[in-house]
Amino acid sequence: EFGADEGDEDDLAFRPPIVTVMGHVDHGKTKLLDALRSANVVDKEAGGITQHIGAYQVATEVDGDERRITFIDTPGHEAFTAMRARGAQATDIAILVVAADDGVMPQTIEALNHAKAAGVPIVVAVNKIDKPEADPTKVRGQLTEYGLVPEEYGGDTMFVDVSAKSELNLDKLLEAVVLTADASLDLRANPDQDAQGLVIEAHLDRGRGPVATILVQRGTLRVGDSIVAGAGHGRVRAMLDEHGNNIEEADPGRPAMVLGLNAAPGAGQTFIVVDDDRMARQIAEKREARERAAMQAKRRVRRTLEDFMASMEKGETQELNLILKGDVSGSVEALEDSLAQIDVGEEVSLRVIDRGVGAITETNVDLAAASDAIIIGFNVRPQGKAGQMADKEGVEIRYYSVIYQAIEEIEAALKGMLKPEYEEAVLGKAEIREIFRSSKAGNIAGCMVIDGTVRRNAKARVLRDGNVVADNLDLASLKREKDDASEVREGFECGLVLKNFQDIKIGDVVESFEMREIPRG
Numbered sequence: 001e002f003g004a005d006e007g008d009e010d011d012l013a014f015r016p017p018i019v020t021v022m023g024h025v026d027h028g029k030t031k032l033l034d035a036l037r038s039a040n041v042v043d044k045e046a047g048g049i050t051q052h053i054g055a056y057q058v059a060t061e062v063d064g065d066e067r068r069i070t071f072i073d074t075p076g077h078e079a080f081t082a083m084r085a086r087g088a089q090a091t092d093i094a095i096l097v098v099a100a101d102d103g104v105m106p107q108t109i110e111a112l113n114h115a116k117a118a119g120v121p122i123v124v125a126v127n128k129i130d131k132p133e134a135d136p137t138k139v140r141g142q143l144t145e146y147g148l149v150p151e152e153y154g155g156d157t158m159f160v161d162v163s164a165k166s167e168l169n170l171d172k173l174l175e176a177v178v179l180t181a182d183a184s185l186d187l188r189a190n191p192d193q194d195a196q197g198l199v200i201e202a203h204l205d206r207g208r209g210p211v212a213t214i215l216v217q218r219g220t221l222r223v224g225d226s227i228v229a230g231a232g233h234g235r236v237r238a239m240l241d242e243h244g245n246n247i248e249e250a251d252p253g254r255p256a257m258v259l260g261l262n263a264a265p266g267a268g269q270t271f272i273v274v275d276d277d278r279m280a281r282q283i284a285e286k287r288e289a290r291e292r293a294a295m296q297a298k299r300r301v302r303r304t305l306e307d308f309m310a311s312m313e314k315g316e317t318q319e320l321n322l323i324l325k326g327d328v329s330g331s332v333e334a335l336e337d338s339l340a341q342i343d344v345g346e347e348v349s350l351r352v353i354d355r356g357v358g359a360i361t362e363t364n365v366d367l368a369a370a371s372d373a374i375i376i377g378f379n380v381r382p383q384g385k386a387g388q389m390a391d392k393e394g395v396e397i398r399y400y401s402v403i404y405q406a407i408e409e410i411e412a413a414l415k416g417m418l419k420p421e422y423e424e425a426v427l428g429k430a431e432i433r434e435i436f437r438s439s440k441a442g443n444i445a446g447c448m449v450i451d452g453t454v455r456r457n458a459k460a461r462v463l464r465d466g467n468v469v470a471d472n473l474d475l476a477s478l479k480r481e482k483d484d485a486s487e488v489r490e491g492f493e494c495g496l497v498l499k500n501f502q503d504i505k506i507g508d509v510v511e512s513f514e515m516r517e518i519p520r521g
């Protein structure tokens with residue numbers, strides 16, 4: 001199956017490093033990727049029509065040897081995290097682009113955290129040094145504060161001053177990538193087995209049918225091979241390189257555009273070569289079923305503090321990853337400082353992989369999903385689709401407004417003594433069809449219970465166009481016709497009054513819910 005090289009040490013050969021370019025918006029990621037591609041003078045075949053196939057390979061000379069490097073041609077860390085979230089590790093090295101006139105910015109730090117969480121070595125490209133206001137020394141100082149210490153300051157991160165615009169020092173940047181790879185990675189693969197690798201991107205082409213850009217990770221892919229890619233399969237009809245040239249084979253580390261699949265696979269999915277078409281079809285069908293099941297399971301799985309404890313007891317986890325978000329920087333710092341003082345013994349480590357001020361964003365959830373982290377929200381809540389996404393990805397967000405409470409719970413979790421957790425159970429929903437104004441009772445909502453049961457003693461929230469406009473309310477009264485009721489079931493009308501919330505509108509939905517203790521163990 002997918003994943004390991006066949007044979008033994010002797011069968012392995014060096015393969016090029018695979019590089020992703022990350023960094024803050026407008027710092028020059030796209031321009032750098034374009035410049036590196038066109039500065040690829042060693043490649044004699046270049047000169048065709050360059051195609052954006054999602055990845056490309058360049059060659060450079062280091063100490064007299066020709067060395068190849070593969071670039072994933074999608075700037076930004078979204079692609080990087082999306083792949084990791086699928087369990088696909090495509091990237092060996094990250095180039096962190098920082099504009100020398102702008103310095104370190106929020107997305108610089110985000111990118112840095114993503115790469116660190118993935119254990120991917122970083123090479124820093126200090127870009128735009130052609131600009132008069134460029135200050136590469138300042139960038140070095142700023143990144144040192146985040147643990148990326150330049151070699152020239154005694155650290156182990158290579159910084160290269162470049163200009164993507166003037167194509168300055170691009171060879172030095174390529175050299176730094178090669179040297180970093182040599183120093184910290186063992187990049188070898190068996191080129192003589194059936195090919196395996198990743199789908200970088202895929203689309204449906206009008207003339208050519210499904211077209212997938214793949215990256216060979218081991219083995220050699222040849223025209224005529226039967227492959228399964230994601231839930232698609234087929235025989236490789238033709239392969240194109242990034243210059244639009246037809247190629248017959250692709251060895252480890254090489255990207256290629258593959259024609260001949262029956263369906264476009266998703267980015268980050270794997271491909272394998274199999275014996276024949278019939279087998280390819282069978283595997284593709286199985287994969288599709290498995291993927292569907294996994295998607296459903298994933299919705300149910302939650303990585304909670306309890307999961308962490310359970311796997312710690314079984315000896316599986318020794319590391320709790322946290323992402324801290326708070327309303328002001330003071331509270332985030334205080335939280336992090338207090339966390340650092342928790343004595344969890346030698347075996348367990350608590351890692352804060354990202355922190356920041358402001359609402360919990362989709363990027364935070366992305367990083368949490370990719371690194372099995374729990375998000376701590378201190379006086380902040382998810383923004384936009386981040387909450388929905390956390391539910392879908394099974395990322396736990398814990399909210400606190402008191403620091404010692406957060407510390408206590410995390411400490412308790414680490415020591416295996418967490419207090420029972422509560423889970424919200426939605427009991428039912430009622431739609432407001434009429435509003436009666438009563439000087440004594442306030443606004444009475446004339447409702448139809450459209451789902452489940454509405455209960456007098458349960459909590460309630462008001463939804464308007466899918467948004468929560470009031471939460472955690474109590475009912476002042478619940479009536480069926482003229483009588484007080486303890487609950488009203490689906491299909492029946494009722495009248496209810498919300499405590500401390502009068503701003504109801506026709507069409508609002510009142511959701512009745514309660515908090516249930518989740519039994520432990």
Ligand code: GDP
Pocket residue numbers: 023024025026027028029030031032075127128129130131162163164165166
């Ligand atoms: P991205 O958002 O990180 O992909 O940034 P882009 O590659 O789109 O670049 C943002 C802007 O910076 C564009 O206007 C580029 O032309 C400009 N830019 C990129 N690299 C350089 C550089 O080395 N020097 C100068 N002066 N401008 C650059």
